[in-house]
Every structure is written in C-alpha cells, then in structure tokens.
C-alpha cells in the first residue's frame with residue numbers, strides 16, 4: 001500500500017518558513033520578554049491591518065476570546081446567548097461558564113451557518129422562559145463567513161449583541177470585508193490546526209469599539225486598571241505568549257498566499273466531485289461574493305461510515321466535524337433550543353465528512369484522494 005496521507009501538513013509550512021521562523025524564535029529568547037513582549041503588540045497591529053479591524057486584543061486561546069467580550073458586556077445568570085447547535089463545543093461553553101444560558105439554534109443545510117428563522121423563534125422562546133436575550137454567536141463554520149447580511153440587521157431588531165466566532169473563519173471575507181469586522185466583536189483562535197495557527201494555544205478578539213477594546217485589555221490581564229497591581233474588574237490570566245506572537249507574525253506574512261492555495265484546492269475538489277460523483281456527494285456551497293478560509297473541506301454523504309472505512313483502507317484520512325450536535329451533548333442537553341428543535345444540525349452530524357485540506361496539498365496527492373473518495377462512494381450506493 002502507498003504511504004497514508006496526512007490530514008493537515010504543518011511540516012510543509014514549517015519547511016517553507018525555514019530560517020525566518022528560527023530567527024523570530026531566537027529573537028524572543030534573546031530579548032527574554034516572554035509575556036507581553038513587543039512582538040505581541042507588533043502582531044496585534046499586523047492582524048488589525050490584515051483584516052481591517054480597529055483593535056486586536058490577543059489572548060490565550062479561542063475559547064477565552066469568546067469569554068472575554070461576553071464578560072465585558074456583563075453577560076451572566078439570567079441572560080440568553082444564542083449559539084448554533086452544529087459547531088465546536090467552545091461556542092456554547094463560553095456563555096455557559098459565565099452562568100448565562102446558551103440557547104441552541106438550528107443551522108442551514110447548504111452553508112451550515114445559523115438559520116435566521118430558527119434564531120427568531122429561539123429568541124421568543126427564551127423570553128417565554130423568563131430569560132433576557134443578550135447576544136448571538138454566529139459561527140463561521142469550516143471557514144465560511146456566516147450570512148451576516150441577514151444576521152446583523154436581525155440581531156439589531158432583536159436587541160442582540162453579535163459576537164462572531166471566526167475561530168475557523170479567520171481569513172474569510174464577504175465581498176471586500178474580512179472576517180473580524182462583522183458584529184460588535186469577533187473571536188478567533190490560533191490553535192495549530194486553524195487556518196492561521198501557532199505552535200500552541202492562542203486567540204484574539206477583534207473589534208472596532210474603543211471602549212470595549214479598553215475593557216478587553218483589562219480583562220485579559222486580571223482586570224488590571226492603571227497597572228497590574230490596580231485591579232478594577234474580575235478578569236482572567238489570558239495573554240498570547242510572546243513566542244507565539246512572533247511565530248504568528250511569520251505565518252501571517254504568507255497567509256494570503258496560503259488562503260489562495262486553499263481556495264484553488266477546494267475548487268479542484270468541487271469540480272472533480274461534481275463531475276465524477278454528483279449523485280452520491282454534496283459539495284460545500286460558497287455563496288456569491290463569499291470567500292471561505294477553508295478550515296475544512298466538508299462533504300455530505302449518505303453512507304458515511306462505509307465511505308470513511310474504504311478511504312482509510314487506501315491511506316486517505318477523513319474526519320467527522322462534528323458527530324454530535326451540541327443540543328445532544330450530555331453536558332448541554334438541559335439547555336433550551338429553538339422551538340422547532342435543530343433537525344438540520346442532527347442530519348448534518350450524521351452526514352458530514354471532511355477531507356484532507358491544507359495549502360501544501362499537491363495535485364498528485366489530491367488526485368489520489370479524489371479517486372479514492374469517488375470509488376468509495378460508488379461502492380456504497
């Protein structure tokens with residue numbers, strides 16, 4: 001059998017960055033400012049410039065990046081925060097940890113993002129339960145920005161603050177607006193497997209709101225006031241390591257190029273599957289004017305388990321993100337959901353499968369993946 005392929009290839013990226021990465025790391029080691037060194041401020045400025053947000057407040061991970069704005073807004077017990085059911089657990093964990101009530105909203109079958117009609121129903125339901133609707137967390141799942149053209153005005157009508165979860169979607173865009181500029185605040189993650197990842201944990205909040213930015217800078221540093229021994233709020237210890245910031249600056253320098261490579265690879269997958277097995281595979285939808293960051297390339301297939309087993313046999317790794325929707329997770333099943341439930345989330349959880357996707361996936365390897373996937377689904381129908 002030929003060598004199994006990697007699902008993502010961080011080694012290829014590391015080889016490309018080469019000496020620049022070593023130099024950046026060595027500089028931090030030489031300077032010795034491991035917490036809040038100058039590289040942190042440099043990276044924050046570069047990231048703000050990249051996406052057009054006014055402020056970037058880096059922090060320890062993407063989950064904290066979701067917590068911090070909710071904390072800054074004073075969200076807690078009695079408050080409802082609306083979260084899609086088909087996402088990674090952190091989207092609901094952040095409001096739940098603050099004592100607020102996550103309310104699960106269904107998603108759309110084509111784009112996997114929050115369904116506005118389901119959100120509307122969920123807000124009414126939360127009110128009927130005596131909860132105060134405060135915020136909504138649309139998730140840019142698998143890299144595709146949520147339908148902010150619909151969700152932002154709807155949230156405003158419903159009196160909700162919008163915290164965009166772009167942990168997977170950073171690098172995506174709608175027309176000329178990059179992820180990081182939709183809603184009152186955006187959270188992102190630099191977990192190694194995300195489109196822009198570091199070599200450990202990291203995250204950031206992006207916002208255009210000056211007051212919120214000041215509060216976030218305080219909250220990530222134990223609620224500091226004038227200095228770190230003046231504490232004006234109850235905060236977190238949640239800073240991005242200087243080493244990680246230095247690494248991220250090097251990765252950001254090649255990020256635009258990597259996003260273009262991801263887009264080419266996704267287009268090639270989609271063209272091949274639509275040509276060769278259009279009846280047994282549903283390819284991802286990217287609405288006109290949208291740019292996905294392609295955190296994942298995710299298909300829908302009916303006979304998923306058989307397809308995955310056949311791929312594995314041929315050395316092609318596949319993954320299921322996510323097998324259990326949040327409203328079915330045992331730690332979260334007691335929270336309310338939209339009045340019609342989350343049937344689309346349940347169906348997607350049963351059908352989705354993600355293929356290897358990274359900017360260094362060569363044409364030959366990709367052809368092999370396409371061949372294996374097509375013959376696997378043909379065998380199962």
Ligand SMILES: *Cc1c(COP(=O)(O)O)cnc(C)c1O
Pocket residue numbers: 061062063064087088090091139165167168188189190191201202203
């Ligand atoms: C990864 C992820 C997070 C959390 O990021 P961490 O850095 O791992 O804490 C939040 N939301 C979504 C949708 C994610 O994929």
